[in-house]
Amino acid sequence: MSPVRTRFAPSPTGLLHIGGVRTALFAWLHARHHGGTFVLRIEDTDETREHPEAIEQIQAALAWVGIDWDEGPGIGGPHAPYIQSERRPRHLAVAGDLLASGRAYRCYCTPEELAAERERDREAGRPSVYSRRCLSRPADELQALEASGAPSVIRLRVPDEGVCVVDDLVRGEVRFEYALLGDHVIVRSGGVPTYNFVNPIDDADMQITHVVRGEDLLSSTPRQVLIYEALGAPVPRFGHLPLLFGPDRKRLSKRHGATSVEEYRDAGYLPEAVMNFLALLGWRFDDQQELFSRDELIRLFEIERVNPSSAIFDADKLAWMNGVYLRGLEADDLAARLVAFLGSTGSPIAAQPQRVRECVPLVQEKIATLAEFEGYCAFLFGPVRLDPAAWERIAADERAAELLDTASAALAGAVWSLEPIEAALRGACEELGVKPKVLFGAVRVAITGRTVAPGLFESVELLGREESLARIAAARSALV
RNA sequence: GCCCCCAUCGUCUAGUGGCCGAGGACUCUGGCCUUUCACGCCGGCAACACGGGUUCGAAUCCCGUUGGGGGUACCA
Numbered sequence A: 001m002s003p004v005r006t007r008f009a010p011s012p013t014g015l016l017h018i019g020g021v022r023t024a025l026f027a028w029l030h031a032r033h034h035g036g037t038f039v040l041r042i043e044d045t046d047e048t049r050e051h052p053e054a055i056e057q058i059q060a061a062l063a064w065v066g067i068d069w070d071e072g073p074g075i076g077g078p079h080a081p082y083i084q085s086e087r088r089p090r091h092l093a094v095a096g097d098l099l100a101s102g103r104a105y106r107c108y109c110t111p112e113e114l115a116a117e118r119e120r121d122r123e124a125g126r127p128s129v130y131s132r133r134c135l136s137r138p139a140d141e142l143q144a145l146e147a148s149g150a151p152s153v154i155r156l157r158v159p160d161e162g163v164c165v166v167d168d169l170v171r172g173e174v175r176f177e178y179a180l181l182g183d184h185v186i187v188r189s190g191g192v193p194t195y196n197f198v199n200p201i202d203d204a205d206m207q208i209t210h211v212v213r214g215e216d217l218l219s220s221t222p223r224q225v226l227i228y229e230a231l232g233a234p235v236p237r238f239g240h241l242p243l244l245f246g247p248d249r250k251r252l253s254k255r256h257g258a259t260s261v262e263e264y265r266d267a268g269y270l271p272e273a274v275m276n277f278l279a280l281l282g283w284r285f286d287d288q289q290e291l292f293s294r295d296e297l298i299r300l301f302e303i304e305r306v307n308p309s310s311a312i313f314d315a316d317k318l319a320w321m322n323g324v325y326l327r328g329l330e331a332d333d334l335a336a337r338l339v340a341f342l343g344s345t346g347s348p349i350a351a352q353p354q355r356v357r358e359c360v361p362l363v364q365e366k367i368a369t370l371a372e373f374e375g376y377c378a379f380l381f382g383p384v385r386l387d388p389a390a391w392e393r394i395a396a397d398e399r400a401a402e403l404l405d406t407a408s409a410a411l412a413g414a415v416w417s418l419e420p421i422e423a424a425l426r427g428a429c430e431e432l433g434v435k436p437k438v439l440f441g442a443v444r445v446a447i448t449g450r451t452v453a454p455g456l457f458e459s460v461e462l463l464g465r466e467e468s469l470a471r472i473a474a475a476r477s478a479l480v
Numbered sequence B: 001g002c003c004c005c006c007a008u009c010g011u012c013u014a015g016u017g018g019c020c021g022a023g024g025a026c027u028c029u030g031g032c033c034u035u036u037c038a039c040g041c042c043g044g045c046a047a048c049a050c051g052g053g054u055u056c057g058a059a060u061c062c063c064g065u066u067g068g069g070g071g072u073a074c075c076a
Helices: A017-035 A052-065 A084-100 A110-123 A139-147 A193-206 A214-232 A261-266 A271-279 A294-300 A315-328 A331-345 A353-363 A370-380 A386-393 A399-413 A417-432 A436-448 A456-463 A466-476
Strands: A005-008 A037-040 A102-105 A152-157 A163-168 A172-177 A185-186 A209-212 A237-241
Touching: A005 A017, A005 A436, A017 A037, A017 A209, A017 A271, A017 A294, A017 A331, A037 A052, A052 A261, A052 A271, A084 A152, A084 A185, A084 A193, A152 A214, A163 A214, A163 A237, A163 A353, A172 A214, A172 A294, A172 A353, A185 A193, A185 A436, A193 A214, A209 A214, A209 A456, A214 A237, A214 A331, A214 A466, A261 A271, A271 A315, A271 A436, A331 A353, A353 A370, A370 A456, A386 A399, A386 A436, A399 A417, A399 A436, A399 A466, A417 A436, A417 A456, A436 A456, A436 A466, A456 A466
Parallel strands: A005 A037, A209 A237
Antiparallel strands: A102 A152, A152 A185, A163 A172
16 A cells, blocks of 8 residues: 555635635645655646745644645745646646647637537536537648637547546545536646646646545546546545535635634634644544544544535634633643733733733633733733723722722731732621622722732732732722 | 535534434533632533335435535636
8 A cells, every 4th residue: 555645735825714724634634644745735826816925824824733744835944845837847748748649639719609608508408518619620720720820728638428436535436427527628828737737747746645625626526537547647536525614604704704724823722722623624533522632633533534514614612622722731831822922912911921921820711712811911910901881880889998998908917828818808808797799899890900800819919919909099099 | 507515403513224212512591619700510402404215123225305515717
């Protein structure tokens, strides 16, 4: 059995779509599971959509989620560059061979003629298949056309009959009748080869054994199989993954919210959570386990277990899973990630890494994304910003002054560590005969400026006696 | 129009003829815990698209219908 070689072949059209990452992930997992090779190839076939910086972005996005590649463009790395357009001479040479052997032919039909033909086919209820007019033109007519400088494309001559049987790794046998295919264009009139031609040549040349890609490419498989056969190359196994949709069952797009990995990274998601979540879109190990480390995924992933039906991207579940991963992090690790994240957002609190580390225990169970940290902890890094609505809540209480004074007095005499602080505050409640939530609520607003905040005792302890008392005093004097 | 794929709770799914009066997770929801918010714990709502077969027996196999999706380009 030959070693497994898979590839991910995105076109550089912009930020890498989350669906693209899912495709890359499955192809990568399949290679890694079998100890094979994973190739990254940039398919910049269509020059009109070329987007150089997108090549960098694609690599950065893959690297961020934890997908590495053995061959292909590397960010300053040693990997051989696979940029499809650089292989143009080889593609055109194959086209030349096909032309010479009669497996391909020149077509001078104009787009208008072709469109009219399709229209007629459709109206007649027939499958629209190219009429092969140029294949039946007499030689002198062809020569005249060529001499006149009429633009031409090169078409592959598809068999008149027979079926192409694709034994798909996720769908089983799928059959296509060649008679329904039509001779497709392999080289455009401008001399640029098409995707359906170039893609199988590259896969053959790179000895790809398993083509793992989206289901949108299933229909083009027979056209590509023909190219492998023409090349005399082995036809790889195909695995067509179910497509990803938004909540409205339409293909995932911008209007569904975040669709690029970058957006999730910038929203404070963890790469391991994103990878885990994406792996579960179409694949599952059993009826229990949902949390998988990168290594477990590699060990357990089997493409044969991929579910063939399309999946809807559930952002809620990703958010939940991100929280699970966040809570599972070592405190030092979480702190480091927070500092890096805050730095990337330009937050000034990134400049206080020790402080961030001290805050971690207070919020690790409360936040679901790195982005939520600042909202909870900003009061520990600088002056309080009183939330007006929160302030209303305590200002409206006629006992507010009494509450704050008593709390202040209790704290003033407390030994400054967690338990004595709690004891002092609880003592204040008993002294006034109020429920803890009443007094704690008032102190919380004074200290944090908000009604929703990290644990009060921990917050007060971290803030220090002086600052805590100052904040309570400030709130006290702001009372009317 | 024609070709192809798909079809279990709202969502992701387990299920490969009897273990399923269908299991797990997210969401929603009732409760507990509790200084807020979370976390955690306990409980609840909620599905085999429909119709025919095959079989002693079907969510599981076959056919059809319906629905959804993809393709049908000198896009990929």
